[in-house]
Amino acid sequence: MEPLRGDETTVGETTVVARGCRLERAPVRAFLETDARPRFYWAAGTESIAARGSAATVTADGESRFADVRTAVEALFEGCSVPDDLPSAARPRLFGGFAFHNGDHDGASPWTGFPSAAFFLPEVQVTVRDEDAWLTTAATGPDAAAEAAALLDDWRDRLDTLSGRESPGPPGITRRERTPTQAGWRDQVGAALESVARGDLQKVVLAQSLRVALASDLSVPDVMERLSRTYPDCYRFMLSPEAGGTFFGATPERLVSVRGRTVRTEALAGSTGRGDTPAEDEWLAAELLDSEKDRHEQKLVADAIRDQLGPFATTVRIGDRTVRRLATVQHLRTSITAELGTDEHVLSLVEALHPTPAVGGLPPDAALRTIRETEAFDRGWYAAPIGWVDAAGNGTFAVGIRSAVATDREATLFAGAGIVEDSDPDREWDEVQLKYRPILDELE
Template identity: 30%
Template sequence: MTLTVRTVRLDLDAAAKLLDLVPADRPVTWLRRGDGLVGWGVAAEVRTQGATRFADAAKWWSELIARTEVHDEVNEPGTGMVSFGSFAFGDDPGDSVLVLPQVVVGRRGDLAWLTTVGDVSVVPTPAEPPAAPVAVSFADGALNGEQWMSVVADAVARISRGDLEKVVLARDLVATATEPVDVRWPLARLTEQYPMCWTFNVDGMFGATPEMLVRRERGLVTSRVLAGTIRRTGDDERDLALAATLARSSKDLEEHEYAVRSVADALEPHCSSMNVPEAPFVLHLPNVMHLATDVAGVVHDATTVSSLQLAEALHPSAAVGGTPTAVATELITEIEGMARDRYAGPVGWMDASGDGEWGIALRSAAISGSTVRLFAGCGIVADSDPEAELAESQAKFVPVRDALTTG
């Protein structure tokens, strides 16, 4: 069966919020500073699992493109056929998904567009707004704070004896409401509170990530690496002093260097030239500050390697796994004590040319009916302190936690 995809220009008020157009019918979002992509409905989707989850999804997408007729009058990255994906962190357990929405609305600066699949007639207008979550309560997930600190201490001991250099350990928090939670409610809060982050939702995996795993646009590849974190106090003068402390912290600089090196090494085989800054900058977010580095390159194999394949090559980076990667991911499986599922896996979108943006599913949660499972992770190195790491994880829960409980 041949699919027909049409993209037309859209006259959209500059003040209109893309999220306001989205109904509750399987919404997808990828938003930053008011621009990006939103969609709803399902024209086609595939679920994949295990070590071949990326390759199986890429094959499905290629086959779908081959039997689709596209009429695109805009011809920009993100127009025409666009899929949204969310992938499991590890080979097992957890499923991954790549979906072609029935309707996509996109905006980039002054340009806006509408993409439809099949015989769908859509005039984007504000949808029925979501209701606020009702009576949300929070409880520890797989491990409580004390148990998780003991896991961190175990990891520090292994690092100290030379088993590995760094491991990222995560924990979860379970929110329960008395009625099903409409994901559009927390998404709206996240776009308002964290405009510098990429607010995403694919198949119930949602959040506001500060970390761009990889963007591919017309041959140029960029990746934003975050590693090394300090909690904000809310006092601007104190926070500036903390930012300076972070920028000089040997523990955090070491953790950051591992992450940058892992990204540069993974991208290098695909790039004819690369730019890797010598020193990181401090990224200021409302709840935390991070050491950040933007790695850029020119892809020499753009015709054969899509943004999704680049994401697979980069995943898991040291920022979410550790160093050496294989040893760190084995240790995560052994001691973390919970299933990550799609937490810290690639999440984003890709068009038919292979251009796209894939973030890391951080500051995130998985929603299922009236239950929302929040995630947070911390990079553990030789001089990590379990209590400090617990406090950092609590700071990283704040974006989604607040989005579920504030008006």
């Protein structure tokens, strides 16, 4: 069907019918490799979801893109018929995300096919939670019930016949191109530090891009399977729009989860490497916890998130500062939980929180202006919200970091570092190289 834009009133007239059943087996990787777009993969904790094909899409751009998407999503679900016995985990969701910048995302290469905001209701969705698996199908239009039922019968049979194959491993890299160079990075960080010293900025996150040519075709579903083994505690995601490349990653940072009136998020900032021995690992973690620069950077993020949640919440609880250990890097982390005063849609919280100072800076407007003026590439969907929303307005969105956008023989990786008072350009350069590792290790 034609895409439904967030500013169109016809969305509410769309009839959507969903059907579902339990599965004995769920060959997720083989399912994702079937030829259909858009496709989406999401894994967090004990839940993973694979989706393909579009029963309905929602797109929006401009300053009101968050509100426009929310309005369209609510209208779409209002006209959705779902069997009463379908468990909550298997009920339809819309999957998608947003570009980092508001209003000036042009979708140029490598972001061809990625608009400022896009979500889709999949024709076919496979959900795995703990030991249970479900198949959900959806269709629209006057024959939606019959079409959804036919899709269910077809895919129940197809999933029984899909078989896995042995992964060929990483494709290998033949060429690398960095933007900026290390000399250019020093200049960019130096200029940002001057703004901090003048009081124009408290913090700004500057990013780099690494464009690599691949020796063979890249199977992103293979990458997702390997990332799930290496980064099981991260949010693993993959989105292939109707046309263009595939955006994928394994991010440690949750932007927000909403379930009922409970909101969960976190402040993640400050970084160091992993040690070669347990003793060195502990030493690096202790050094990170004692670092005045990193604690200051992380506190800025936690305080800003608390202030952003303030208008919505009756209480905001900030946990103790801890160290989050990943395969190649360690971060300072503080969990944040809030109770809402009234029912709020997850997309309202996404709008309020994006971008957090962990990927943007403070003050927000000055930081975003600095990023636009400094970075010589389009962030696209990098460091932006990506996730899902359901009919109740619940959902989870991660921050699209530790990520890349790829075509068959090329990938562009992104990583950034928070620049605050006392930041050292060369140390920040080294930190960015660590943040490339999750994706780079799966390509080399």
